[in-house]
Amino acid sequence: MKEKINLLNLLPSELDIKPTFRVKQIFNWIYQKYADDFLAMSSLPKNLRVELNEKYYFSSIKCIKYEESMDKSIKYLFELEDKMCIESVLLSMKEEKYDKNGKLISHKKYTICISSQVGCRSGCTFCLTGKNGLKRNLSAGEIVEQVLWIKKHNKIPYERRVNIVYMGMGEPLDNLENVAKTVKILSHNDTLAISPRRQTISTSGLAKQIIKLGKMNLGVLLAISLHAVDDELRTKLMPINKAYNIASIIDAVKKFPIDERKRVMFEYLLIDNTNDKIEHAKMLVRLLNGIKAKVNLILFNPHEGSIYKRPSLENAIKFQDYLSKKGITCTIRESKGLDISAACGQLKERNEKI
Secondary structure (H helix, E strand, O other): OOOOEEHHHOOHHHOOOOOOHHHHHHHHHHHOOOOOOHHHOOOOOHHHHHHHHHHEEOOOOEEEEEEEOOOOOEEEEEEOOOOOEEEEEEEEEEOOEEOOOOOEEEOOEEEEEOOOEEEOOOOOOOOOHHHHOEEEEOOHHHHHHHHHHHHHHOOOOOOOOOEEEEOOOOOHHHHHHHHHHHHHHHHOOOOOOOOHHHEEEEEOOOHHHHHHHHHHOOOOEEEEEOOOOOHHHHHHHOHHHHOOOHHHHHHHHHOOOOOOOOOEEEEEEEOOOOOOOHHHHHHHHHHOOOOOEEEEEEEOOOOOOOOOOOOOHHHHHHHHHHHHHOOOEEEEOOOOOOOOOOOOOHHHHHHHHO
16 A cells, blocks of 8 residues: 655645646645645545545644743644654744724734754754754655644634744755755745745855755745854854855855845854954954845853853844944844743753653
C-alpha cells in the first residue's frame, strides 16, 4: 500500500485532480476555511473526498506544549511525526485601534516566527538550538503547517495577513530548497496569500546560499544575523564565520536583489561588555557603508547555563543613537516573552528535562 502524501508539501499546480477547479476548492478548504479533514469538505463530491482521504493528509504536527506571555506572545512546542520537536512563536505586534466612536480603524498585527530545521549546525554560542547539532531538515509541508496551525488555532481569519520570519530553530539557508518552496506555497493565492514582501528569511550568513537565494528572485526580505563587527569576535560567537567571514557576507548582500522600498535587515545581538560599545557602533557604520540597511538591535535574552549577560538599556540607546546620527535606520527590538521560555530552543530544552 502506498504511503499517504502530505498535501501541504504541494503547490496547487502539483495536485493532479480533475477537473482542475476542484484543486482550488481543496486548497481553499485547507488554507482559507481551516478544514479539519477531507470528509468535511462539503462542496466536493463524496467519492472525491473519500479518494483524497485515502491518498493524502494535511496534518503532520501536534502541539504538545505552549506558553503565553503577559505581552500576548505565544511560544509553541510542536511534535513531528517522528517524535522530534520544533518551536514556533506568535508575536502580537500591534493591538486593534478604534476611533472615538468605537469604529475599528486598524486590525491587530501579527508576526509568526517559524522553524526550518530540527536543531542547527551553525553552533552559535549564544543559542540553545544548536546545542545538540542538526537532526534533520523540515519538509516544506512541516514549515507551512506551523503557520497554518497558528493562524487556525488563534482564529486569525484567512484574510488577515501576517508577517512570517524564518527565524525559529535552524538555519533557513541550510534548507534552502524546502524554505524556497514554503515561500511559494504560502504566497499562492489559493493558499494563505502571504506576499513574499511579508516573508523574511533570516540567516547566520551563508554567503554562497545568499547569492543562490538572490538568483531565485522570490521577492522575500533578507535579514542577516551579524552580531559582531570583526571576524575574531564573530567567530567566537558564531563558528560559521570560519566558513563565511564578514567580508564574504557583505559582498553577497550587495548582490542581493532588494525592492526599492525595502532594506536589508541586519540583526545585531547586544551582549553586555562584549559588542555593545560605541567603538563597535562606529565599526558597524563603516561596515554597512553603501548598503540600504536597517539595523535591528536585540538585547540578549538570558537562558540557563549561558555565559553571556543582557546589556543595559542605556548602552543600547547610545548604540542606537550613534547609528541614527550616521544615517542608518536603527531600532531596538522590543523584547517579547521574557516571562516565558523566550530564547530559541528554550521551551524544547525545558520540556526534555521534565
